[in-house]
Amino acid sequence: MRDIAERAGVSESAVSFALNGRPGVSEVTRARVRRVAEQLGWRPSAAARQLSGEGAATVGFVLARPAHTLGVDSFFLQLVSGIQEVLAERHLGLLFQVVEDVEDECAVYRRWWAEHRVDGVLAVDPRTDDPRPGVLDELGLPAVVIGGAPDERHSGLSTVWADDAGAMAAVVGELHALGHRRIVHIAGIPGLAHTERRMRSLRAEAERHGLTEVRSVTTDYSDVEGAAVTRSVLSGPAAPTALIYDNDVMAVAGVAAAAELGFSVPDDVSVVAWEDSVLCRMVKPWLSALSRDSVEFGRTAARELTSLLDGSPARTVRVPLPELIVRQSTGRAREA
């Protein structure tokens, strides 16, 4: 206080009035004091800002995944990194929490709201039957749903989503053109909005192309289930000639499982991985994969949330369609 007063050429009480937003000093003095104070490293305390109604300057992010399922993941750290980049420009903090399930996630939102800990939240992994949008709406907590469906009914929430249906259509189109007629989609967790969008799109595309031996099998996203489903579908009668995996980890595990059964990729069976990552280039053959910019996805979501915090209305934003990178794991169907 004394240093600021000296440098600004005013009394200590004038400094106090100026920095605490109280009357008693002119706007010119207030601006000079604040400039000097900031040069000396002063920042308004987060607590003081909150009580003065300036908000928590913090955004919340909850990941509802049991700890033991947090395995190898290329998506979340990149998403969070993009989110961070935008929040940092605005001097907003990111309050992060890992919980077991969406019920716990709702409890966290209620607590954060009651304790005025966050100004808004970013919600991931939306489900077809999801209690979170209702809770966020009820609390009036500004929120962006990452990966949400475009027909979201909760008007207070923004949605940033990828066109999973369009991407699936592109993959099925590519495989169909290569002569594949029997295709299995080894999907992620049932009930997640994007899993359901991919499965619906697969059915629609199969129908459009007149393919009757096309289906989805859901999993928990793990390498273990990815390998197990691969073994199961390749061991049955009329084995598929193409497999679409909902992530990179399952695709890599699936290729190994196929090799054990004597299936060669892509001669006997073609493979496409949904999430491109370094994993897809660490196995032989290199995997064809759907690639997207997860860092930019995070940036987009954070920008939508800062817009909401600035008072803009909620809206729905679509990120660019993932691109199918054709590498060595896709080829013409043997019987084509």
Place this chain on the structure above:
Amino acid sequence: MRDIAERAGVSESAVSFALNGRPGVSEVTRARVRRVAEQLGWRPSAAARQLSGEGAATVGFVLARPAHTLGVDSFFLQLVSGIQEVLAERHLGLLFQVVEDVEDECAVYRRWWAEHRVDGVLAVDPRTDDPRPGVLDELGLPAVVIGGAPDERHSGLSTVWADDAGAMAAVVGELHALGHRRIVHIAGIPGLAHTERRMRSLRAEAERHGLTEVRSVTTDYSDVEGAAVTRSVLSGPAAPTALIYDNDVMAVAGVAAAAELGFSVPDDVSVVAWEDSVLCRMVKPWLSALSRDSVEFGRTAARELTSLLDGSPARTVRVPLPELIVRQSTGRAREA
């Protein structure tokens, strides 16, 4: 306020006195009011708690890694998940930030301190020449260094560390027993405390066993550099018969690079990966790897920080030695 007053059978001003910790009500009344208030969903606002000196109820965690290097990682999400578990029990939030480098990290600490945003921090990836302990000491911010050296000079900081030297000695001992005399350690980023501990231990063990053809080569931890160094050392004269990789991603990329050069694992060259993960079981042959419980590592670090916040003195805690899981990638040296 009115609801609480009605249910507790007191006046609204008594409720206000009771919840704001002001005198004017008996302790019995204060306890009753608080109980009723909590039943009705009331929580002390984070902002009010801060100003009353109860702290931010938040812990900070900064990851100084450029966004583009955040690739496939099995360690950090699990570490954070363990940290979370302990913080959640104490109703402490985790403020998370990704920055480019440790200089930016120091700036974040200074800002968090100035804005009273956190009660303490967890710092990762300590370096041999690290500005962060000095800054944290200067700010008086309670901190736990994860992976720090046991001889840390900053007495105000707690340290949770793994015995990398002991683990390296176990690996070298195992390889020596299998007849390996030419060993290359494909290390992580130079200057990180645990990289330097591993390299020092490798040199000491080589000397102890009388091995003259043992050395470390540092990398950026990426699959690209892991593969490049593998190609380089296997193409030179007197190629090593055993490779020790500082993470799983480099080991998997290294096995593929070795195969391209016609080296069979483990017949021509044995491979050990430092960080066990699902990746080590997704390639053929399955990789021998050092396994540790990253979730428990996170829990331990968070427990040390809550102890510091409770006023306990700083201390140094060692987590259990990583265990060498011998799978299919290690065998007898051909010339042994």
